[in-house]
Amino acid sequence: MAERIAEEKINQIRQSVDIVELISEYVQLKKQGRNYFGLCPFHGENSPSFSVSTDKQIYHCFGCGAGGNVFSFLMELEGITFLEAAVKLAEKANIDLQVNFSANGKGKSVSPELQSMLDAHELLQKFYHHLLVNTKDGQHALEYLLNRGFTRESIDKFQIGYSLNSWDFGYKFLTKRDFSPELMEKAGLIIKRERDGTYFDRFRDRIMFPISDRNGNTIAFSGRSLGADEPKYLNSPETVIFNKSKILYNFHLAKPSIRKLQQAVLFEGFADVIAADKSGVENGIATMGTSLTEEHITLIRQNTQSITICFDSDKAGIEAAFRAGNMLIDAGCSIKVAMMPDGLDPDEYIKKNGPEKFRNEVISASLTWMAFKFLYFRRGKNLQIEGDRLAYIETILKEISKLTKAVEKDHYLRQLASEFSISLEALQQQLKQVFFTEKRKSNGQTPPVNKPSTFVKQEKRLPLAHFTAERRLIAHMLKDRDTAYKVQDLLQGNTFNTDEHQAIITYLIGFYEEHMNPDSSAFLTYIQDGNLRRIVADIEMMSVNDELSSQELNDYIKQVLNYQKLLKIKEKEVELKEAERQSDYSQAAAIATEIKQLRKSL
Numbered sequence: 001m002a003e004r005i006a007e008e009k010i011n012q013i014r015q016s017v018d019i020v021e022l023i024s025e026y027v028q029l030k031k032q033g034r035n036y037f038g039l040c041p042f043h044g045e046n047s048p049s050f051s052v053s054t055d056k057q058i059y060h061c062f063g064c065g066a067g068g069n070v071f072s073f074l075m076e077l078e079g080i081t082f083l084e085a086a087v088k089l090a091e092k093a094n095i096d097l098q099v100n101f102s103a104n105g106k107g108k109s110v111s112p113e114l115q116s117m118l119d120a121h122e123l124l125q126k127f128y129h130h131l132l133v134n135t136k137d138g139q140h141a142l143e144y145l146l147n148r149g150f151t152r153e154s155i156d157k158f159q160i161g162y163s164l165n166s167w168d169f170g171y172k173f174l175t176k177r178d179f180s181p182e183l184m185e186k187a188g189l190i191i192k193r194e195r196d197g198t199y200f201d202r203f204r205d206r207i208m209f210p211i212s213d214r215n216g217n218t219i220a221f222s223g224r225s226l227g228a229d230e231p232k233y234l235n236s237p238e239t240v241i242f243n244k245s246k247i248l249y250n251f252h253l254a255k256p257s258i259r260k261l262q263q264a265v266l267f268e269g270f271a272d273v274i275a276a277d278k279s280g281v282e283n284g285i286a287t288m289g290t291s292l293t294e295e296h297i298t299l300i301r302q303n304t305q306s307i308t309i310c311f312d313s314d315k316a317g318i319e320a321a322f323r324a325g326n327m328l329i330d331a332g333c334s335i336k337v338a339m340m341p342d343g344l345d346p347d348e349y350i351k352k353n354g355p356e357k358f359r360n361e362v363i364s365a366s367l368t369w370m371a372f373k374f375l376y377f378r379r380g381k382n383l384q385i386e387g388d389r390l391a392y393i394e395t396i397l398k399e400i401s402k403l404t405k406a407v408e409k410d411h412y413l414r415q416l417a418s419e420f421s422i423s424l425e426a427l428q429q430q431l432k433q434v435f436f437t438e439k440r441k442s443n444g445q446t447p448p449v450n451k452p453s454t455f456v457k458q459e460k461r462l463p464l465a466h467f468t469a470e471r472r473l474i475a476h477m478l479k480d481r482d483t484a485y486k487v488q489d490l491l492q493g494n495t496f497n498t499d500e501h502q503a504i505i506t507y508l509i510g511f512y513e514e515h516m517n518p519d520s521s522a523f524l525t526y527i528q529d530g531n532l533r534r535i536v537a538d539i540e541m542m543s544v545n546d547e548l549s550s551q552e553l554n555d556y557i558k559q560v561l562n563y564q565k566l567l568k569i570k571e572k573e574v575e576l577k578e579a580e581r582q583s584d585y586s587q588a589a590a591i592a593t594e595i596k597q598l599r600k601s602l
């Protein structure tokens with residue numbers, strides 16, 4: 001995309017979209033004083049550290065440091081470019097951008113190559129579906145599906161189709177429509193023969209399940225064999241448009257329901273999602289043959305914090321549920337586990353017991369995360385044997401000690417006490433011990449395990465005086481153009497000690513050359529660097545006095561400049577020691593005088 005949007009258009013968009021309104025579509029915000037607060041959509045947390053300022057039209061998270069304006073919010077949240085964010089926001093504000101996009105009708109702009117891959121998938125998906133439901137060639141496949149309990153409704157909803165039993169039907173279909181074979185191979189739709197460089201279809205004689213991205217574009221397929229052909233499910237390979245670690249099956253269709261119910265149901269496979277949807281569970285999603293990733297979790301958390309895991313109850317399923325649950329808990333989600341009885345998968349269960357029972361006795365009757373762990377740690381243990389029993393109680397106590405709510409702790413202690421006929425007091429006593437042992441362990445070298453791995457909290461050491469002074473100066477410079485120039489004069493060619501701070505004031509002076517008035521949100525658009533943008537948003541959220549007295553101003557400047565002198569003194573002290581060591585006393589005396597003068601000037 002070579003298109004650029006005129007700056008006045010960008011300003012018009014920024015002024016027409018209210019940041020609180022925009023962010024409220026993704027985050028529940030509560031007003032507190034002048035600002036709004038909510039749970040950060042960019043990292044897992046249980047108490048709100050994400051704030052939005054109406055006055056400044058910016059947001060900032062004190063937990064992970066995310067920050068910016070309406071543009072950067074959409075860019076970071078949806079993983080899109082500035083241009084794409086501008087298009088989305090312009091649509092919201094009914095502003096005509098008059099930008100020529102090779103659009104796929106969803107307000108997204110992508111490269112011609114990606115667009116061609118998407119177009120090919122969409123064409124094939126429509127054609128496969130048509131073959132399945134309307135043609136003689138697909139009749140046996142349709143019957144196969146209907147016999148297995150698929151309804152016409154879900155076949156249409158999930159756009160299920162059929163690929164012909166032919167080596168090159170898809171290849172011909174696409175090349176006739178001018179799709180480049182090289183590109184279609186990259187898209188995973190056709191495969192090149194080593195021996196003669198000709199192509200053949202990846203999917204032949206299979207039931208075709210389209211896989212969509214979050215915007216509803218078909219980006220891959222899973223093909224199920226009708227007979228004994230292996231593999232039973234053949235998936236598209238990873239391609240530039242199909243990244244398994246980011247894709248959740250059915251996400252675009254389930255999203256409205258997930259947001260409405262504030263609940264998502266995570267299934268093990270996409271077939272479970274379709275079966276559950278048939279019985280009225282429309283908020284189901286599944287990974288595409290990979291385990292859950294941080295990217296999946298971020299996507300879910302942007303829509304709800306509450307997830308029900310419904311995996312098969314075989315060994316692999318239970319282990320996978322335990323892993324997924326722990327990851328989600330670490331990301332600050334609340335988890336329930338819906339246990340499938342008797343080793344059935346959701347489809348088999350629904351066939352046997354009907355949709356109502358599935359909704360009421362599996363999904364609605366799901367276990368709390370702790371109750372699931374009671375069962376999880378019990379597996380493979382014989383609780384009749386004392387050793388097993390004690391080990392089990394110890395493990396459960398460890399888990400209980402991690403709970404934060406006293407009521408919950410009490411509840412599970414009582415459950416444990418009554419199950420093993422132990423006195424509650426004895427368990428409480430032991431719980432205290434477990435708590436201290438665990439605490440001592442976590443105070444050692446081992447990092448705390450229940451912290452989201454990708455979001456390392458910023459170091460909480462006390463900032464140095466010059467660092468704080470620089471931030472306060474920037475805060476005032478952001479508010480007032482004259483102050484910005486005054487600070488620049490007072491620095492007399494010296495720079496700030498923190499590189500990022502210096503970069504910010506360089507940007508800021510540049511901004512003031514072009515703009516007469518301060519404008520927090522406009523300035524954030526002006527800064528190209530995401531990291532600097534976050535720091536500016538952080539500084540914007542600092543509360544500083546409206547007026548900056550010249551006394552205060554001079555103090556801050558002094559702290560900035562003093563730090564450079566202190567560094568110089570340290571340097572000189574090293575030189576002094578060296579001179580003394582070499583018994584060069586005249587040199588040492590000269591350096592000592594220099595140090596004295598530097599100290600005096602502080």
Ligand SMILES: [Zn+2]
Nearest residue numbers: 040043061064
């Ligand atoms: Zn955050």
